[in-house]
Amino acid sequence: MAVRLLNMSRFARLSRPLLRTTRQYSGAAASVDGSYTGPDMKTTVPGPKSKELFGDLMKIQQAGGVQYFVDYNKSQGNYLVDADGNVLLDLFGQVGSIPLGYNHPAIKERITSQGIDTLVNRPALGCFPPTDYAQTLQDALLSVAPKGMSEVMTLMCGSCANENAFKASFISFMDRQRGGPVNPSAEEYASALYNKGPGCPKLSVLSFKGAFHGRLLATLSCTHSKVIHKLDIPALDWPCAPFPQLKYPLDQFVRENQQEEKKCLEEVEDNFSTSQKNGVPIATAIIEPIQAEGGDKHASPEFFEGLQTICKKYGASFMVDEVQTGCGGTGYMWAHEAWDLPEPADFVTFAKKMQIGGFYYTSERRTNEAFRIFNTYVGDHMRTVVLGAIVNEMTKRQLLGQVKETGEVLLTGLQKLETTI
Amino acid sequence: MAVRLLNMSRFARLSRPLLRTTRQYSGAAASVDGSYTGPDMKTTVPGPKSKELFGDLMKIQQAGGVQYFVDYNKSQGNYLVDADGNVLLDLFGQVGSIPLGYNHPAIKERITSQGIDTLVNRPALGCFPPTDYAQTLQDALLSVAPKGMSEVMTLMCGSCANENAFKASFISFMDRQRGGPVNPSAEEYASALYNKGPGCPKLSVLSFKGAFHGRLLATLSCTHSKVIHKLDIPALDWPCAPFPQLKYPLDQFVRENQQEEKKCLEEVEDNFSTSQKNGVPIATAIIEPIQAEGGDKHASPEFFEGLQTICKKYGASFMVDEVQTGCGGTGYMWAHEAWDLPEPADFVTFAKKMQIGGFYYTSERRTNEAFRIFNTYVGDHMRTVVLGAIVNEMTKRQLLGQVKETGEVLLTGLQKLETTI
Numbered sequence: 001m002a003v004r005l006l007n008m009s010r011f012a013r014l015s016r017p018l019l020r021t022t023r024q025y026s027g028a029a030a031s032v033d034g035s036y037t038g039p040d041m042k043t044t045v046p047g048p049k050s051k052e053l054f055g056d057l058m059k060i061q062q063a064g065g066v067q068y069f070v071d072y073n074k075s076q077g078n079y080l081v082d083a084d085g086n087v088l089l090d091l092f093g094q095v096g097s098i099p100l101g102y103n104h105p106a107i108k109e110r111i112t113s114q115g116i117d118t119l120v121n122r123p124a125l126g127c128f129p130p131t132d133y134a135q136t137l138q139d140a141l142l143s144v145a146p147k148g149m150s151e152v153m154t155l156m157c158g159s160c161a162n163e164n165a166f167k168a169s170f171i172s173f174m175d176r177q178r179g180g181p182v183n184p185s186a187e188e189y190a191s192a193l194y195n196k197g198p199g200c201p202k203l204s205v206l207s208f209k210g211a212f213h214g215r216l217l218a219t220l221s222c223t224h225s226k227v228i229h230k231l232d233i234p235a236l237d238w239p240c241a242p243f244p245q246l247k248y249p250l251d252q253f254v255r256e257n258q259q260e261e262k263k264c265l266e267e268v269e270d271n272f273s274t275s276q277k278n279g280v281p282i283a284t285a286i287i288e289p290i291q292a293e294g295g296d297k298h299a300s301p302e303f304f305e306g307l308q309t310i311c312k313k314y315g316a317s318f319m320v321d322e323v324q325t326g327c328g329g330t331g332y333m334w335a336h337e338a339w340d341l342p343e344p345a346d347f348v349t350f351a352k353k354m355q356i357g358g359f360y361y362t363s364e365r366r367t368n369e370a371f372r373i374f375n376t377y378v379g380d381h382m383r384t385v386v387l388g389a390i391v392n393e394m395t396k397r398q399l400l401g402q403v404k405e406t407g408e409v410l411l412t413g414l415q416k417l418e419t420t421i
Numbered sequence: 422m423a424v425r426l427l428n429m430s431r432f433a434r435l436s437r438p439l440l441r442t443t444r445q446y447s448g449a450a451a452s453v454d455g456s457y458t459g460p461d462m463k464t465t466v467p468g469p470k471s472k473e474l475f476g477d478l479m480k481i482q483q484a485g486g487v488q489y490f491v492d493y494n495k496s497q498g499n500y501l502v503d504a505d506g507n508v509l510l511d512l513f514g515q516v517g518s519i520p521l522g523y524n525h526p527a528i529k530e531r532i533t534s535q536g537i538d539t540l541v542n543r544p545a546l547g548c549f550p551p552t553d554y555a556q557t558l559q560d561a562l563l564s565v566a567p568k569g570m571s572e573v574m575t576l577m578c579g580s581c582a583n584e585n586a587f588k589a590s591f592i593s594f595m596d597r598q599r600g601g602p603v604n605p606s607a608e609e610y611a612s613a614l615y616n617k618g619p620g621c622p623k624l625s626v627l628s629f630k631g632a633f634h635g636r637l638l639a640t641l642s643c644t645h646s647k648v649i650h651k652l653d654i655p656a657l658d659w660p661c662a663p664f665p666q667l668k669y670p671l672d673q674f675v676r677e678n679q680q681e682e683k684k685c686l687e688e689v690e691d692n693f694s695t696s697q698k699n700g701v702p703i704a705t706a707i708i709e710p711i712q713a714e715g716g717d718k719h720a721s722p723e724f725f726e727g728l729q730t731i732c733k734k735y736g737a738s739f740m741v742d743e744v745q746t747g748c749g750g751t752g753y754m755w756a757h758e759a760w761d762l763p764e765p766a767d768f769v770t771f772a773k774k775m776q777i778g779g780f781y782y783t784s785e786r787r788t789n790e791a792f793r794i795f796n797t798y799v800g801d802h803m804r805t806v807v808l809g810a811i812v813n814e815m816t817k818r819q820l821l822g823q824v825k826e827t828g829e830v831l832l833t834g835l836q837k838l839e840t841t842i
């Protein structure tokens with residue numbers, strides 16, 4: 001049996017005017033200060049200008065993922081303005097990369113005051129950082145670090161963040177095996193250059209069914225959400241445990257859900273002991289606080305604490321992937337703060353709304369040697385400057401509290417709706 | 422035997438005033454228009470201000486790779502100004518990421534004219550590109566594309582570029598095996614989610630001894646230059662062929678070098694046939710035009726053409742890693758243009774001086790389906806805008822010609838020096 005995969009672009013699918021009903025929202029004007037008071041649709045989406053630009057782009061790359069083209073200059077707050085002048089209420093926020101809405105004045109002010117030197121010049125941040133580097137990392141990242149984490153490494157995107165955190169977890173795992181900083185044997189030294197053991201050891205990362213951790217080769221091996229991401233790409237044969245499939249409403253399925261989580265943790269422990277027996281120990285488990293691509297799947301704080309305990313028992317790292325959940329969307333800066341763990345995670349990774357990729361880590365997980373977690377750019381200082389403005393605004397306006405309040409209103413409303421249908 | 426690895430930072434190593442002789446260059450002043458006329462050393466390097474900033478940074482990350490801190494605002498042309506006001510003649514260019522010198526006015530002008538909308542807002546370029554997107558890719562990247570290559574994909578950094586090009590090569594390899602666009606069997610479909618074959622096939626990438634292709638897990642498996650990069654990181658068991666070790670002066674070792682290259686190509690072909698026999702066919706060979714980290718190793722155009730021929734024979738892609746060599750440093754925009762290949766490479770990857778990572782590819786290597794070579798950010802439009810200014814300046818001022826002229830003066834001088842010693 002052949003299975004058909006999505007290969008039509010939004011442009012092909014939307015060539016019929018599916019969005020003709022959007023006309024009903026038309027007529028909302030921009031307010032005096034330039035912000036929009038509502039959606040304002042002038043064409044179907046994608047409109048003629050977007051279609052023309054799409055034609056140009058398709059000539060030079062596979063651009064089938066493009067939905068429409070955007071006028072970022074005219075977009076404002078929650079409203080995105082497309083190439084055809086349509087004003088759309090944006091609930092998607094650039095795949096979750098816009099935490100404060102479009103063209104926030106605080107971001108513009110920060111760029112003006114801090115300057116664009118590191119945009120004009122491309123620094124190798126790991127060798128020649130700008131003078132304001134440590135202070136910028138402090139303001140943008142450490143001021144909102146998860147409890148117990150005092151160190152941070154910036155990288156380029158979410159996959160890059162996760163994959164470098166894997167590397168750091170492998171290095172620290174081997175350090176712990178050796179009982180100290182790296183002092184490799186001649187055999188380790190000679191074998192590593194050509195991908196052989198013992199220099200390149202057999203180690204694995206445990207991930208969960210339905211997980212999404214990125215699209216580079218190692219992170220893709222930990223991603224189990226959609227076939228099209230993985231098909232035809234060779235993978236590392238790393239273990240995969242079930243993520244709890246809870247039943248709702250939670251208060252009606254307390255016992256069933258406890259059993260489900262217990263069963264999942266038993267499978268996690270099975271994976272750890274089997275991997276160890278097979279000579280490919282698990283160096284780290286990676287998990288999302290909420291599976292997003294995997295279908296909005298949640299688990300209890302007890303489940304995550306149980307996972308942390310098993311990691312500790314086997315000398316592995318506990319890594320929380322907050323690429324989607326980080327930066328305030330849950331009412332906590334980091335979704336995993338809601339679990340109130342007895343001790344911090346070993347690694348917390350981020351990207352998307354944080355403007356750059358990277359990871360927090362505990363001091364125990366710092367590599368002893370320089371240049372082991374490294375590349376030429378090591379992140380993008382201009383993006384960290386932007387993040388500094390975002391974090392400052394979140395703190396000053398107590399936005400996490402607002403997210404919590406709004407979330408409660410929405411949840412209560414949805415629960416009420418549920419009982420009235 | 423234990424082997425000692427570099428684990429001291431430059432700060433520890435340079436705590437003695439090794440650079441005290443730099444005083445002899447002191448006294449060169451800035452010219453009237455703000456550019457520098459020579460180095461001007463005020464302290465040893467790193468100076469007291471750099472040391473203080475280093476102390477701050479070391480508290481929040483493993484910063485042992487840092488050499489000194491930089492005042493990017495004051496740096497100009499070939500002169501880098503550090504945190505202590507030392508003016509240094511910069512021959513390192515941020516690990517090769519500064520093609521036109523510091524604070525080039527053309528870059529500033531371009532940023533002013535094109536605007537910073539995509540810095541203030543972080544677009545998901547693969548879904549919602551800005552209206553000037555195709556035009557910017559055209560100006561910055563396709564106007565200088567290697568001959569025969571009409572498509573380009575932007576990504577984040579060099580490793581990310583290579584690893585995504587690997588993915589594109591795997592997808593196109595499997596498409597060719599199937600004899601058409603993806604139409605997976607139910608078995609392929611079901612197995613891919615959990616890293617199993619046939620959905621996740623056994624495929625490999627051929628790299629060369631001494632190569633450096635990056636530090637993510639798959640690219641690190643193709644990197645064979647320094648042990649410290651690879652130690653303790655699990656690797657894919659992919660094949661590795663010898664890179665020619667030529668003898669100099671070339672005109673005195675013509676026969677020996679021809680034999681050396683022939684021998685290397687025979688080993689390449691052995692690798693292809695063995696990998697095929699073992700059921701892990703090579704989907705792509707990746708090679709640098711000049712091995713840099715590997716020790717300034719060159720090979721003849723005939724060698725590279727021979728490699729391309731073998732790739733074609735086995736239905737594999739021929740991938741040229743121009744992360745270090747691209748963007749004009751050899752007097753060609755792309756170093757491999759000097760080989761005058763009978764047909765284009767299948768993939769050419771770039772980063773560093775190009776400001777962003779990415780790869781060119783031939784139309785035959787385009788994936789039929791959207792979202793297969795994809796991530797949230799898909800590059801950084803602001804960096805592509807900067808690249809547009811750089812490329813325009815290179816063309817307008819015929820800088821490639823200048824590089825060739827200067828290179829000839831230097832080479833002739835060095836050859837003369839060689840015979841006079």
